[in-house]
Amino acid sequence: MSDLSPSPALPFPLQTVAPWKPEPWVIAERKEETAGVFTFFLEPRDGCAPMTFLPGQFNMLYSFGTGESAISHSGDAERSDGRLVHTIRRVGNVTNSLARLREGETLGVRGPFGTAWPMEEMRGRDLVFVAGGIGLAPLRPAIYHALNHRGDYGRITILAGARNPAEVLYPDELDEWGALEGVEVHVTVDRATDTWTRNVGVVTRLIPRAGFSKDNAAALICGPEIMMRYTVAELVKRGVTHDHIHVTMERNMKCAVALCGHCQLGSEFLCKDGPVYSFDRIRFWFEQREC
Amino acid sequence: MPHREGIIVSRADFDALFTALHRRGYEVVGPMIEDGAIIYDTVDSSADLPAGWTDRQEAGRYRLERRDDDALFGYVVGPHSWKKYLHPARLKLWEAERNEDGSMEFRDVDSSSAPRLAFLGVRSCELHAMAIQDRVFLGNGFTDPSYEARRRNAFTIGVNCGTAGGTCFCVSMKTGPAIEEGLAHDLSLTEILDGGEHRFLFRVGSEAGREILTELPSRPATPEDEQLAAATTARTADHMGRELPDAESVPALLLDNLEHSRWDEVAERCLTCANCTLACPTCFCTTVEDTTDLTGEHAERWRRWDSCFTLDFTWMPGGSARQSARSRYRQWMTHKLATWHEQFGSSGCVGCGRCITWCPVGIDITEETKAIRAGDARSQPATAS
Amino acid sequence: MTTTLEPILRKHPFFDGLTDADYALITGCAKNVRFRKGETLAREGDSADQFFLIREGRVSLDFPAPHGGRVRIQTLDAGEVAGYSWLMPPFVWQFDVVAVTDVRALEMNGGCLRGKCDEDPRLGYTLMQRFSQLMADRLAGTRLQLLDLYGAREESGYSAHE
Numbered sequence: 001m002s003d004l005s006p007s008p009a010l011p012f013p014l015q016t017v018a019p020w021k022p023e024p025w026v027i028a029e030r031k032e033e034t035a036g037v038f039t040f041f042l043e044p045r046d047g048c049a050p051m052t053f054l055p056g057q058f059n060m061l062y063s064f065g066t067g068e069s070a071i072s073h074s075g076d077a078e079r080s081d082g083r084l085v086h087t088i089r090r091v092g093n094v095t096n097s098l099a100r101l102r103e104g105e106t107l108g109v110r111g112p113f114g115t116a117w118p119m120e121e122m123r124g125r126d127l128v129f130v131a132g133g134i135g136l137a138p139l140r141p142a143i144y145h146a147l148n149h150r151g152d153y154g155r156i157t158i159l160a161g162a163r164n165p166a167e168v169l170y171p172d173e174l175d176e177w178g179a180l181e182g183v184e185v186h187v188t189v190d191r192a193t194d195t196w197t198r199n200v201g202v203v204t205r206l207i208p209r210a211g212f213s214k215d216n217a218a219a220l221i222c223g224p225e226i227m228m229r230y231t232v233a234e235l236v237k238r239g240v241t242h243d244h245i246h247v248t249m250e251r252n253m254k255c256a257v258a259l260c261g262h263c264q265l266g267s268e269f270l271c272k273d274g275p276v277y278s279f280d281r282i283r284f285w286f287e288q289r290e291c
Numbered sequence: 292m293p294h295r296e297g298i299i300v301s302r303a304d305f306d307a308l309f310t311a312l313h314r315r316g317y318e319v320v321g322p323m324i325e326d327g328a329i330i331y332d333t334v335d336s337s338a339d340l341p342a343g344w345t346d347r348q349e350a351g352r353y354r355l356e357r358r359d360d361d362a363l364f365g366y367v368v369g370p371h372s373w374k375k376y377l378h379p380a381r382l383k384l385w386e387a388e389r390n391e392d393g394s395m396e397f398r399d400v401d402s403s404s405a406p407r408l409a410f411l412g413v414r415s416c417e418l419h420a421m422a423i424q425d426r427v428f429l430g431n432g433f434t435d436p437s438y439e440a441r442r443r444n445a446f447t448i449g450v451n452c453g454t455a456g457g458t459c460f461c462v463s464m465k466t467g468p469a470i471e472e473g474l475a476h477d478l479s480l481t482e483i484l485d486g487g488e489h490r491f492l493f494r495v496g497s498e499a500g501r502e503i504l505t506e507l508p509s510r511p512a513t514p515e516d517e518q519l520a521a522a523t524t525a526r527t528a529d530h531m532g533r534e535l536p537d538a539e540s541v542p543a544l545l546l547d548n549l550e551h552s553r554w555d556e557v558a559e560r561c562l563t564c565a566n567c568t569l570a571c572p573t574c575f576c577t578t579v580e581d582t583t584d585l586t587g588e589h590a591e592r593w594r595r596w597d598s599c600f601t602l603d604f605t606w607m608p609g610g611s612a613r614q615s616a617r618s619r620y621r622q623w624m625t626h627k628l629a630t631w632h633e634q635f636g637s638s639g640c641v642g643c644g645r646c647i648t649w650c651p652v653g654i655d656i657t658e659e660t661k662a663i664r665a666g667d668a669r670s671q672p673a674t675a676s
Numbered sequence: 677m678t679t680t681l682e683p684i685l686r687k688h689p690f691f692d693g694l695t696d697a698d699y700a701l702i703t704g705c706a707k708n709v710r711f712r713k714g715e716t717l718a719r720e721g722d723s724a725d726q727f728f729l730i731r732e733g734r735v736s737l738d739f740p741a742p743h744g745g746r747v748r749i750q751t752l753d754a755g756e757v758a759g760y761s762w763l764m765p766p767f768v769w770q771f772d773v774v775a776v777t778d779v780r781a782l783e784m785n786g787g788c789l790r791g792k793c794d795e796d797p798r799l800g801y802t803l804m805q806r807f808s809q810l811m812a813d814r815l816a817g818t819r820l821q822l823l824d825l826y827g828a829r830e831e832s833g834y835s836a837h838e
Contacts, residue, residue: 132825194736224826
């Protein structure tokens, strides 16, 4: 049988072969955060390769037999013990299934995927982190990076909004960060009882009062799309331009390798072209309805 | 150029093509009639081809009719496309085991052993569709190993259309009807029924094609053969059932009219049945299914075709991003004709007309485009807001 | 001779950009006040004869909660304004205003200020514009709070898979 040479139909340069298959990782530690929110600290199984990632990227976490969920990295990318940190909220089948896993158990991990917060590009600027609810989790690696490389950035402002005092994420760290030189932290909730003496009101109201330089700031926003939209508007009022405002977008993910089509927002494959975008790049699609 | 000279093979000798392909371990897949339509399936000889049949296609309508000759390829395209072979509807991605100690092992499914298939009867629009899917699966950042293996193992025999379909508009999309030299294929042929015996004018498209062709009884094409072949495709080009005028301007037209009232109108007709995405040769969306057996120790991940028309295509806890039929129809059409350009450098549409024919309510993508152009927001007088 | 509060009034963001004549007119309606942490500046249902320009500290707008206790729906810091009910009938406070920290503020006499606005409708219009903006901003913020943006999304119940 003669072996024919293939059709000249494959003119593309070598790309990464799509990583469809997870690797097994072990839950070294599990921490309960707020109601329905928990954090896994993961280690690779013996013999498996460690993972490096950039702040803003995500992994697909696999619960055996149930499915995968796209979960942002939530830990320090320069962590010396190489553990992966993922803060997860129970919302559906997969995350509820992951919530049943205990320390010592195994799950599947593949990644990292997606674009990163542009930490290099923002050097020399005041940084403004605006987090809505669980949105603080995908921002935390960027906060860690800025604190690890303190000299590269100006003033750091962290504005965190939550539903109520019990649902403030990483409250101890927020207080730690607020105590640091040149770091300003404001926490606000949508409603509280009269034992709460911090802010009550939408997170955008914290922006006019924050001390960052309007001419030399870069903002990183993560939260529900409505919240991000209002936050962008408030930052623009304050003088920050669209190209210095960065958001992270969300759509459901199936493959995470730009092959299944599910995560598309207009022309963007959020798993590959995003999820982190400078606002000027994503503005057109961000502002469309029901796209 | 010697590479492109015409080689004539008579109808009587046509089955030598099958012999040559079978000798090399190829299974031949091509058009045949089943359930009142011309679909793609395994064909063992020319006797399996729909000789003497043609198709009458209109929006939401497909009928077979007898021709008054015995043409082997006297029809256009049916509900199947070659993606059923290159991008299978169901594919196992990997398997996993969970052991008693809780550890897990994941095993790849061998994707390098793809069947050797010879596609007989690939139209120009379909060759373009394959080239488009090449960009999706091999050029969008990650290579799909299953597609790559199947593509490498596919031998393509193109056919220059002798008949234009009722819903065809390849001329508007510059994807046919004639197979251009630069378009990847192994062999191409034009069926000639006039001026002598029933014969085929073959051209070589690749070295692999040349090797096969040399095994067929043949003679060089005469100028008259060449003329008849050229006339056939010219006649086809003149009889397109549809047109999409000014195709280069369509991306900007659609992206500037995302709130056009036409989307509301088409949404009232569209059943979101997903027929168009199933029939379309470039639609590629899939979903994954994670399964486990009853013991919970063995799991599999499968990939299967999906459609952006389904309500849960964009579902996340809390709801779907594209809830209304309006948003889902708009997504499909603007992706196919507009945003595809930004993603893959060409239109996603090859003008094959399948979406028009197989839509149960007869929605016509060319008609929708014309309606939007007629009410183009950019040319409306500014109104006081 | 009493020290005038005009320089303090001029510095407060809410009264920024008025004319010299305006400041002269309204300073007479202002009073310097201090509250200790936990004290009440105004009570729901009381007659709204005043509003407060916060100079230092934080106040909270509190409501009774549906099942007892009190709910805090808004805090206001230095540079902000508490109270708009002095502007329109029935001139009644809609919520409690409580000092969350020690507070220094300017208390503006509502009756006095309404009188000045009657005398000088142009000033009245300016203050109306500013208070309208304030109320619109509050309403927009309250709506966002109402949307419960950070609440865990309900499972829609429609899904064959996640």
